[in-house]
Amino acid sequence: MTNFWQNLPQPFVGMAPMDGVTDQPLRHILCKYSSPDLIFTEFVNVEGLCHNAKQLLRPLLYDGSQRPIVAQLYGKTPESFRQAAILVAQLGFDGVDINMGCPAKSVAGAGSGAGLIKNPQLALQIIKAVKKGVSDWQNGLSCSDCTDFSSDFCKQVEKQRQQAGLQPIKEIKQRSSIPVSIKTRLGHDSKDVGGWIKLLLEAKPTALTVHGRTLKQAYKGKADWEAIFQVVALAKEMNSDTLIVGNGDVQSRTEGIRAAQKHQVNGVLIGRAAQGNPFVFDKDTFTTSSTFHKQLATIALEHAQLFEETFSTQEKYSFLPVRKHLAWYIKGFPQASQIRQQLVQTNSSKEVEKVLSAYGLLN
Ligand SMILES: Cc1cc2nc3c(=O)[nH]c(=O)nc-3n(C[C@H](O)[C@H](O)[C@H](O)COP(=O)(O)O)c2cc1C
Known part of the structure; x- marks a missing residue:
C-alpha cells in the first residue's frame, strides 16, 4: 500500500x-x-x-x-x-x-x-x-x-x-x-x-x-x-x-x-x-497593515477568478458559494462591513474586482 x-x-x-x-x-x-x-x-x-x-x-x-x-x-x-x-x-x-x-x-x-x-x-x-x-x-x-x-x-x-x-x-x-x-x-x-x-x-x-x-x-x-x-x-x-x-x-x-x-x-x-486565512499553515499572526490587507484582497480576487474558471461551465453554475470566502478574507479590514455588504452581492470576479478597487485594495 x-x-x-x-x-x-x-x-x-x-x-x-x-x-x-x-x-x-x-x-x-x-x-x-x-x-x-x-x-x-x-x-x-x-x-x-x-x-x-x-x-x-x-x-x-x-x-x-x-x-x-x-x-x-x-x-x-x-x-x-x-x-x-x-x-x-x-x-x-x-x-x-x-x-x-x-x-x-x-x-x-x-x-x-x-x-x-x-x-x-x-x-x-x-x-x-x-x-x-x-x-x-x-x-x-x-x-x-x-x-x-x-x-x-x-x-x-x-x-x-x-x-x-x-x-x-x-x-x-x-x-x-x-x-x-x-x-x-x-x-x-x-x-x-x-x-x-x-x-x-x-x-x-x-x-x-x-x-x-x-x-x-x-x-x-x-x-x-x-x-x-x-x-x-x-x-x-x-x-x-x-x-x-x-x-x-x-x-x-x-x-x-x-x-x-x-x-x-x-x-x-x-x-x-x-477561513479567510490562506497563510494559516505557515504564518502565525495576521497583521493589520494595509500591505497585508492588499495582499489578502488580491488573493480574494484570485480565489473568485479560480472559482469561475473551475465551475462556470458546469450545469446550474452559481457564484454564490464563493461569496462567503470573500467576506472571510476582508474580516477586520477598515470599512469591512461596507465592503462585505457589496462583496456578498457580487456575481462575477469582475464585480469583485470593481468593489475591491473602489476601496483601494488592489495594486
Ligand atoms: C462549515 C463547516 C463544514 C464542515 N464540513 C465537514 C465535513 O464535510 N466533514 C467533516 O468531517 N467535518 C466537517 N466539519 C467539521 C470540521 O472538519 C472540524 O471538525 C470542526 O470545524 C472543528 O475543527 P475547528 O475548530 O478547527 O474548526 C465542518 C465544519 C464546518 C464549520
Whole structure:
C-alpha cells in the first residue's frame, strides 16, 4: 500500500474537511499560499454518487498541488460505500476517509455522519465495505464494474481522473491500495472513549481523527483535548497502529504543533481558522497593515477568478458559494462591513474586482 500517512512530518498539521468550504479553488489557494501537510475534500454522499449524481463529482476535483489529498465520504449504505471507495481510488486520491462525525440534522438525523455513533454495527460494516472497495480497486475493478454507476457517469469519472493529471486507467501497470481513515467525535450525547472510540480502533483504520466534541455539543463549548489524550492513551494500551489526529479550535500551525505535543497525537487538523486565512499553515499572526490587507484582497480576487474558471461551465453554475470566502478574507479590514455588504452581492470576479478597487485594495 502507498501509505502517505507514514511519510507525514510528526506532528503534522492538515486542513480538515469542510462541506461548502474545502472545494477545489480553496484547496488550491491554501496550497499555493501555505503548506498544509495534508488536505481533505468536502464530504461527499455515497448514496448520491451511486445514483449517478454528476454534481457530486465536483467536490472531488483537485490538482497535483494538493497532495497528499484525502477524499471524504458519508452515508449509511455499506454497498454504496464500497463502490464509492473504488471511485475515489480511480480518481487518484491518496486516501479515503469515512465521516462519522457530522452532527447536522440532515446527515446525523438520517443515520449517517455522527448518527453512526448510535449504530456501531453499521459503522463497522461501512469500514469493512470501504476496505473491500479499496482492495477491489487494487485487484483490478473500476467504476465500470460497479452495478450502480452508469457508463456516462464512469466516463465523467475517467475524464476527471485525467484532468487531475493522471494516466488513463487502461494504462495503469500496477494498482496500489490507498489507506482508509475515519473522522469522528468523542461520542453522541456524552463522550464515549471506552465504547465508541475503542470499537473504531478495533476496526484498524490507518488514521482516526477525533474532533474533541460530542454530537450533542455540535460546535458549542471548547474542544476537549484531555479526552483526545484519553484516545491516545487507549490506542497505546491497545497496541494500535492507528495514527491519532486531534481536531478542534486550533488557530495556527504553532498552536497545532503545541497541542499535538502536549496531547501526544500524531497530528492535528485545522478547520475554521483557515477561513479567510490562506497563510494559516505557515504564518502565525495576521497583521493589520494595509500591505497585508492588499495582499489578502488580491488573493480574494484570485480565489473568485479560480472559482469561475473551475465551475462556470458546469450545469446550474452559481457564484454564490464563493461569496462567503470573500467576506472571510476582508474580516477586520477598515470599512469591512461596507465592503462585505457589496462583496456578498457580487456575481462575477469582475464585480469583485470593481468593489475591491473602489476601496483601494488592489495594486
Ligand atoms: C462549515 C463547516 C463544514 C464542515 N464540513 C465537514 C465535513 O464535510 N466533514 C467533516 O468531517 N467535518 C466537517 N466539519 C467539521 C470540521 O472538519 C472540524 O471538525 C470542526 O470545524 C472543528 O475543527 P475547528 O475548530 O478547527 O474548526 C465542518 C465544519 C464546518 C464549520
